[in-house]
Amino acid sequence: MSAAPRWQPACLGLLLLFATAAAAAQERAISATPTDLSAVVASSLRHFPLVLAAEADIARQRGTALATEGVFDPRVEGAVGGRTSGFYDGRQLDTQLEQLLPFFNTKVFAGYRIADGSFPSYQGSDLTRDNGEARMGFAISLLRNRDIDDRRAAVATTDLQVMVERQQLAAERLKVLRSAYVAYARWLLAHRLQEAYQELLDLAVQRGVGLETSVAAGNAAAILLVENQQSIVQRQGLIVDAQRQIDVAAEQLALYLRDDAGQPMTPFYDLALALPAEDPALFTTPVGRVIDAVLELRPEIAIARVAQQQARIRKQAALNLAKPQLDLRVYTTRDFGAGARNLAGTDNVVDLSVSIPLRTREATGKATAAQAEVDGLEHRIQLLEDQVSLDIRSALVNLEATRQLEAFAISELDLSTQLAAAEQQRFDAGQSDFFLLNQRERQMGEALLKRWQAYLIHQIALADYYAASMDLQALGADADTVLLDPLR
DSSP states (O other): OOOOOTTHHHHHHHHHHHHHHHHHHTTSOBOSSOOOHHHHHHHHHHHOHHHHHHHHHHHHHHHHHHHHGGGGSOEEEEEEEEOOSSSOOOEEEEEEEEEEOSSTTOEEEEEEEEEESOOOGGGGGGOOOTTOEEEEEEEEESBTBSSOOHHHHHHHHHHHHHHHHHHHHHHHHHHHHHHHHHHHHHHHHHHHHHHHHHHHHHHHHHHHHHHHHHHHTTSSOTHHHHHHHHHHHHHHHHHHHHHHHHHHHHHHHHTTOBOTTSOBOBOOOOTTOOOOOOOGGGGOSOHHHHHHHHHTTOHHHHHHHHHHHHHHHHHHHHHHHTSOEEEEEEEEEEEOSSOOGGGOSEEEEEEEEEEOOSOOHHHHHHHHHHHHHHHHHHHHHHHHHHHHHHHHHHHHHHHHHHHHHHHHHHHHHHHHHHHHHHHHHHHHTTSSOHHHHHHHHHHHHHHHHHHHHHHHHHHHHHHHHHHHTTOTTTTTSOHHHHHTGGGO
């Protein structure tokens, strides 16, 4: 029986390594279908923990806003009392329904009061006829608290805080989209690199079969088998390193690819998978117009502008404290049943209450602090806008540079492939030696690595530009889902 080729044990070891990696992957669920970018994007937007945490923050803030609006809930107030000893034995029950309204600090009310027994003269107003007294009316503020008060300010600021949390969710989704795109590119290109190295290994293995035949026939020196075996081992090492990169990239991608329960899944590779093609039309719009459009969409700028609105509300509430208080109350009362004649009929009452602050340090201090916050936020917004402009312009510079680097890497790979093919022809014709042929193929392997590394760097630059310019469709997402879904 003839001995097995010397390259077979190394290949068997390589297969064992891949089998071990596959067995380890079985500990986690594997995607049932080839993993394309759209699946990763949809999964990350639906199940990524930081996205879910941001959605929970929206729900929390909505609950806070609802609780703040509770100050305008209707309420019933009442009191009951009576004298338990002494000359007078008067007893009284008083209840009132109140509803606060969010304009002019309005309060509408309706109440009922009934008294029984005797009261001293100084409590004559507590008396009612037999069937009690009904009343209804309203109260409004004419100066202080007319346009705003602490309750309405609290409601307005908490409502705006919901908008802040929605923008935080949009920002989180944008970061997740960019990271998911890069993770997918790393995983996909690691597979591409392994495929290229596998082709080089197959070439050396096939050459080894031919060399064994030639050596057995006495047409080639046995040392060539050793040289070829060295080439095979080197290329197997390249494949092992490529597999390492695949496994690491798959682990990173699993953070964004999750099942319906939110658990990470191992991605499923297929030769047909590819990243979206770069659309040259995306880069024809003048950069100034792109920046202007982005400034209206960037979440961090929107958050700062909402914070400005909240500070302006606090300033308005502070200035309200400096105004005199002038409250108007209008109400009607009527007693029913038998009783004292002076309690018969309907009483219409109008009264005004006045309170004038002699010093307004609290109002002035709070208003000054709020205005300073508005001014500070304006400077921060300016910096954010400058940073957005810088991000977009820098991303375009990196994009153009990586595009050229990728073109050079492709040209280098094409030239090294031509040189390796030419050297193979010279070797077959006996005009070259195995050392030169192996050197050419090694250079081709290095060019392959450069080609895919340049492609990955370009894809990262693309992801940076898409994120900076808010081109969510290019990242594989729907803009309405990322930016508007928090409204629902």
